[in-house]
Amino acid sequence: MRSKGAVLMLLALVATFVLAACGGTPAAAPTSAPAADSPTAAPAAPATALAVGIVLPTKDETRWTQDEARFKEALDKAGYQVEILFSEKDSAKEKANVETLLTKGIKVLIICPVDGTAAAASAAAARAAGVKVISYDRLIRETDAVDYYVTFDSLAVGAQQAQAATTAPARTPAPPAPADRPTAGATSSRPAAISARPAGRRRDAA
Numbered sequence: 001m002r003s004k005g006a007v008l009m010l011l012a013l014v015a016t017f018v019l020a021a022c023g024g025t026p027a028a029a030p031t032s033a034p035a036a037d038s039p040t041a042a043p044a045a046p047a048t049a050l051a052v053g054i055v056l057p058t059k060d061e062t063r064w065t066q067d068e069a070r071f072k073e074a075l076d077k078a079g080y081q082v083e084i085l086f087s088e089k090d091s092a093k094e095k096a097n098v099e100t101l102l103t104k105g106i107k108v109l110i111i112c113p114v115d116g117t118a119a120a121a122s123a124a125a126a127r128a129a130g131v132k133v134i135s136y137d138r139l140i141r142e143t144d145a146v147d148y149y150v151t152f153d154s155l156a157v158g159a160q161q162a163q164a165a166t167t168a169p170a171r172t173p174a175p176p177a178p179a180d181r182p183t184a185g186a187t188s189s190r191p192a193a194i195s196a197r198p199a200g201r202r203r204d205a206a
Helices: 002-022 063-079 089-101 120-128 154-167
Strands: 050-054 081-086 108-111 132-136 147-149
Touching: 002 063, 002 108, 002 132, 002 147, 050 063, 050 089, 063 081, 081 089, 089 108, 089 147, 108 120, 120 132
Parallel strands: 050 081, 050 108, 108 132, 132 147
Antiparallel strands: none
16 A cells, blocks of 8 residues: 555654664663562663654544554654644644644654645755655745655555556445336326227127
């Protein structure tokens, strides 16, 4: 599925940014078991934990709520802090969402802009704060503040859809609906059928 592939690509980019921020590979987790008489400690946060902010266009479409679930699952599993906000198809709301995430100290911003040109100011603000910017699905235009652009190959998607349509099994046409018949006591609006047949020759009256 397209969104799953995009999630994997974005996760790889986030991991690249993490390694760059940490200056190398993450430290390995300790493998020795705690002593029997020592209290159980809460699991420590991963050494590569990184605050990732994601801004999506709207929550009213299934496609974006599916992306929300996939991003959160993948990033949580990888040990990254993530917060996902929706802009409700409003560029002003989108700008406010980015500002909110920047104040929370995110290091990576993934944004699918409502308007590619209007989002340029938000991308520039993130770049000024030292945040890596990934434009997702829709390109943020008229700015050099975008570090990566992750989208789909529309031509390939169209070719796959066409292939699926041409190779799908043929559907059996539905049988024609039965002709309407007037029920008992009902008056039909159709003219009565006329049956014509030759009549016998009538004899003249004597």
